[in-house]
Amino acid sequence: MYRYGNVVTDKPANRAILASQRRRLEHESKLKAQRSRQEKKEQDGRGTRNNQSKSTFRSILPIILFLPLLSHFLTKSYTFGLSPYFLPPLRNYWNEFPLNPYKIQLRTFTPQELVLYDGSRDDRPVYLAIDGVVFDVSANRRIYGKGGSYNMMAGRDASRAFTTGCFETHLTHDTRGLNEAEQASLQHWKSFFMNHEKYHKIGYVLNPPLTDQDPIPEPCRVAEPDAGKDAGQHAPGEQAAKKGKHRPGPVQ
Template sequence: MSDTNCDPTAVPHEPPEKPINGEANAEHVKNFDVDPSTGRKVPHKKANEAYLVHQRWLEKKARIEKRKQYERENRPLPKELQGVEEPDFSPLANFLFSMVFAAFVSMVIFLLAGLFIQGDLLWGYRGKWTNWHRYVPKRPMVEFTPEELKKFDGSNPDLPVLLSISGSVFDVSKGVLYYGPGGPYHMFAGRDASRAYVTGCFETHLTHDVRGLSPEQVEALERWYKFYADHNTYYKVGSLKVPPLDPNTPIPEPCHEAVNQKP
C-alpha cells in the first residue's frame, strides 16, 4: 500500500477540468462565419468581413423581394419569410444617394481631367467660388471711420491692408505688392477713392464723392465693386462711415491727364 493511501490528510489528485462540450463548440464556431451565398463555413478574419456583409445584404434583399412577390400574389407567407425586416432605405433615399454619388464621381472626373489636360484641377478658374472665405463662418462686419481706415494702408506690417469702394471695405492683404507701400496702387489703400477708379485721376480724385459721374462711369464703378466682391482672394470685412457731403461743395474737377489702367 502506498504512502498516499495511508496518509488520511493527503488530498486525492483531481483530473484537470475539461471544457463543457457546448462551450468548446461555441469557441470553435467563433472561428468561422457562414457564407450566405453558399452556406459554407469560411474562416473568421477581417479580410472576409466586407464580403460577408455584402452577401448578407444581398440575401436580405432577395428575401424582401420574395416576400413582396408573395404579397402581390396574395399568397400566405411561409415561415421563413414571416417577420422579414423592411429595406434599409426607401426608394427615394436610394435615388437621392445615387444622384449624390453620381455627382461626386462626375466632379472627381472633371477635376482629374483638368489636371491632366490643363495642368490645373480647376481648369484655370480663379473666381469667387475659389475664395475659402465664402465657406467659413463670417466674422461680424466692422464699421470704420475714415480715420480708422487710414491705419490699414499697409504701413504697419502687423495690420491687414484694407481699402474701400462704394462704402464697402475689403481686405486686399493678398495684393500687398500692389496696395502696400511702394506698390503702384498704394494710393487706394486705407481710404475710399471710388471716384478715381472711373475717372483715372489718381491724384485729385482720391475721394468717395461720386457726384456728377456719367451713367457710363456709374456702371464702371459697379463693375469695380464686383471685381473686389467676387475676387478669389479679397473679401469684404465691413463698411465705411463717412460724413454726409455738403451739397455746396464743388464737384472735383477732371484732371488733364487721366490714367486708364486697372488697380
C-alpha cells in the same frame, strides 16, 4: 358567439345578432388585410427607391471622380478653371451667413480709423474702400502697401479715382457727376474686389455726407506731351486700362 360576455346561441331569435357579428368580424378582417398589404407595398416601394438611389449613385460616382482628373489634365485645375468665378461668391455668402458659426463680424470704420491701415506699417493689414465697402488687400501688399504703385488708394475710400484714374485729385468717395459709363466702371471695380479670391470684405466705412456746398471734383484731363492742341486727352489711369482693364483703375 359571445355578446357582452354572454354566449349567444343559434336560436332563430338570435340569428340577426349573429349575422351582424359575422359581418363586423369579416369587415375588420378585410381592413386588417388591406392595411397589411398597404404597409407591405410601402415597404417594397421604399426598398425599390433605395435600391434605385444606390444604383444611380454607383453609376455617377465614377463620373464624379473622373471629372476633376480630366479637368486637371486639360486645365491644370481641378475645377476647369472656374474656381475664381464661383468660389468667391460662395465664400462671401458663407462668410455672412447667419448660421455660420465662424461668420465674419463686419466692422464699421470712420475715415480716421481706416487711414490707420494705409500700408505704412508692416504690422497692420492693408485696407481700402470702394463705394463704402472696405476690403482687406494685404495679400497684395506689393501693390497697395508702403511704396506700392497704388498705395495712394489704401486707407481710404477713393471711389472716384477707381473710375476716372485721377490718382491725385480724385482720391475721394465723392461720385457725384459721374456719367453712366463711369458708374458702371465703379460697379465693375467693386465687383472685382468683392469676388477676388485673395481679397476679403471686412466691413464698411462711414464716409462724411456731402452737401450742395461741397464742390464736385473737376474733371481730370492730362494732355499728352508734344501733342497738338487737338490731340486726345486721357486720365493717368489709362495705362492700366490698356493692360486689359475694363476701365482705368489699379491693377490686380
